[in-house]
Amino acid sequence: MDAAMELSWGARCAGLLFFGSSIFLVALAAVLLLLRRWPWCSCHVCRAYLTGSWARDFTNLGDWYAHLLRQSPTATVHIHVLGCTVTANPGNVEYMLKTNFDNFPKGKQFAALLGDLLGGGIFNVDGDAWRHQRKMASLELGSVTVRSYAYKIVAQEVETRLMPLLTDVADKGTVVDLQDVFRRFAFDTICKISFGLDPGCLEADMPMSDLADAFDTASRLSAMRGAAASPLVWKMKRMLNIGSERELKKAIKLVDDLAAAMILQRRKLGFENSHDLLSRFMASDGDVHAMDDKYLRDIVVSFLLAGRDTVASALTTLFIHLSQNPEVAAAIRAEAAAGDKTSTNGYEHLKSLQYTHAVLYENMRLFPPVQFDSKFCAAADVLPDGTYVEGESRVMYHPYAMGRMPTIWGADYEAFRPDRWLTGPGGSFAPASLYKYPVFQGGLRVCLGKELAITEMKAVSVAMVRAFDVEVVGDNGRSGCAPKFVPGLTASIRGGLPVRIRRVSTTNSDFR
Numbered sequence: 001m002d003a004a005m006e007l008s009w010g011a012r013c014a015g016l017l018f019f020g021s022s023i024f025l026v027a028l029a030a031v032l033l034l035l036r037r038w039p040w041c042s043c044h045v046c047r048a049y050l051t052g053s054w055a056r057d058f059t060n061l062g063d064w065y066a067h068l069l070r071q072s073p074t075a076t077v078h079i080h081v082l083g084c085t086v087t088a089n090p091g092n093v094e095y096m097l098k099t100n101f102d103n104f105p106k107g108k109q110f111a112a113l114l115g116d117l118l119g120g121g122i123f124n125v126d127g128d129a130w131r132h133q134r135k136m137a138s139l140e141l142g143s144v145t146v147r148s149y150a151y152k153i154v155a156q157e158v159e160t161r162l163m164p165l166l167t168d169v170a171d172k173g174t175v176v177d178l179q180d181v182f183r184r185f186a187f188d189t190i191c192k193i194s195f196g197l198d199p200g201c202l203e204a205d206m207p208m209s210d211l212a213d214a215f216d217t218a219s220r221l222s223a224m225r226g227a228a229a230s231p232l233v234w235k236m237k238r239m240l241n242i243g244s245e246r247e248l249k250k251a252i253k254l255v256d257d258l259a260a261a262m263i264l265q266r267r268k269l270g271f272e273n274s275h276d277l278l279s280r281f282m283a284s285d286g287d288v289h290a291m292d293d294k295y296l297r298d299i300v301v302s303f304l305l306a307g308r309d310t311v312a313s314a315l316t317t318l319f320i321h322l323s324q325n326p327e328v329a330a331a332i333r334a335e336a337a338a339g340d341k342t343s344t345n346g347y348e349h350l351k352s353l354q355y356t357h358a359v360l361y362e363n364m365r366l367f368p369p370v371q372f373d374s375k376f377c378a379a380a381d382v383l384p385d386g387t388y389v390e391g392e393s394r395v396m397y398h399p400y401a402m403g404r405m406p407t408i409w410g411a412d413y414e415a416f417r418p419d420r421w422l423t424g425p426g427g428s429f430a431p432a433s434l435y436k437y438p439v440f441q442g443g444l445r446v447c448l449g450k451e452l453a454i455t456e457m458k459a460v461s462v463a464m465v466r467a468f469d470v471e472v473v474g475d476n477g478r479s480g481c482a483p484k485f486v487p488g489l490t491a492s493i494r495g496g497l498p499v500r501i502r503r504v505s506t507t508n509s510d511f512r
């Protein structure tokens with residue numbers, strides 16, 4: 001009895017202590033927020049931001065930013081309470097990403113948010129550490145062997161997993177969350193390309209692997225750090241090992257253990273003749289880090305983050321657009337069928353699809369997977385449009401808003417019109433300037449997986465469109481209903497994308 005009373009007294013004390021420390025943290029965060037944002041700003045933009053009243057008129061924060069940026073004569077605004085300059089001005093974007101690149105690093109604040117998960121991986125570092133990895137990674141991703149290895153993996157995943165799974169869904173007539181399917185597909189694919197090992201998330205019974213689960217939790221909670229009123233809040237929680245930081249630590253430990261096991265297994269299986277990225281990094285001649293497990297772990301974890309949710313996000317919104325524009329799906333089908341007569345090589349066939357290429361770009365213009373990107377302005381600077389930026393402050397360029405600027409895309413910027421990209425010789429695809437369309441970023445840190453991502457998305461979209469009609473059945477993304485996005489590093493749709501899938505009657509569903 002005494003022992004039980006002692007136990008409950010102990011539990012009550014622990015509860016009170018936890019409650020007390022939570023109140024203390026919240027109060028501290030409020031004080032810090034006030035200090036950090038001082039002097040208080042009551043302009044209509046800051047008021048709308050702080051009270052959340054923008055949500056009365058706009059579905060997503062990005063839609064409100066786009067509205068503000070369209071109204072600004074320079075396409076640049078300053079959100080005073082965030083201490084952040086937001087721009088949709090291509091001249092400014094070029095200046096930050098190329099002309100004065102060294103003054104706009106990712107910065108220590110961003111690196112700290114993702115630091116526990118990504119360590120010193122390419123995605124999270126500046127300066128020499130970044131330059132070294134960038135050189136190595138672009139050499140590997142640019143090589144013909146890695147590219148054709150990656151293509152084979154994608155083709156295999158589509159043919160042996162994605163299509164059978166969707167055929168089964170179509171035959172049963174059930175509703176499926178396409179966003180979830182694409183996330184699993186993209187995770188399997190990027191794991192095979194990065195490690196040469198298969199987590200099997202898209203198997204028929206669809207188990208989610210421990211790695212995918214841990215990785216999801218870790219990237220969600222790392223992104224949540226950015227939403228804290230002050231970095232001190234999550235840093236204190238981390239120090240005390242409580243709440244979300246405790247959960248994050250557990251998830252990162254699991255990612256570390258699984259990555260270590262994969263690195264070990266790759267060593268045992270041999271890496272000299274394997275074409276996955278991990279093996280290529282292990283085999284790099286003259287790289288002093290090649291045998292350092294921590295370095296290898298950081299590189300491949302960065303690749304998982306970079307290459308998984310981005311592709312899944314773009315594929316999900318693509319099928320929203322295709323279900324709203326059946327004539328575009330029909331044109332993709334026609335283009336793929338016309339290529340059948342001439343092509344013998346699957347990769348070359350995909351590469352030749354100009355209209356499909358345009359559809360993918362048009363989709364990402366309106367729904368870029370990375371909706372905004374923050375840089376840290378190291379020393380005070382003046383952007384080309386005349387905006388003064390304080391030293392040690394944030395500057396954000398906003399691809400989501402940039403896709404909605406009439407000054408860049410014309411009066412019909414809201415229309416989904418793939419033809420706007422077909423202005424090359426003979427109606428072929430012609431890319432826009434990377435600074436008008438920074439969906440893959442631009443300049444010195446332009447995405448290294450762009451070609452791979454386009455091939456992967458073409459492979460999936462062509463195979464699916466030829467075999468199925470996809471109908472969005474939830475509210476999110478149905479005609480006239482803009483999708484609601486969850487705030488985070490990569491755009492994902494709140495509540496997923498429930499769809500119904502039907503076989504196309506006269507189909508050739510072969511994946512080529």
Ligand code: HEM
Pocket residue numbers: 122123134137303306307308310311314368369370373438439440441444445446447448449450452453
């Ligand atoms: C639709 C798909 C994709 C989109 C929209 C996309 C977009 C981006 C963006 C915006 C960045 C800059 C991020 C930043 O610095 O804050 C980036 C960087 C990067 N991406 Fe992608 N990405 C995609 C797919 C991929 C894939 C499949 C891979 C790998 C296989 C990949 C590898 C990378 C790497 C390594 C970087 C870092 C480059 C550097 O910092 O020098 N990406 N990507």
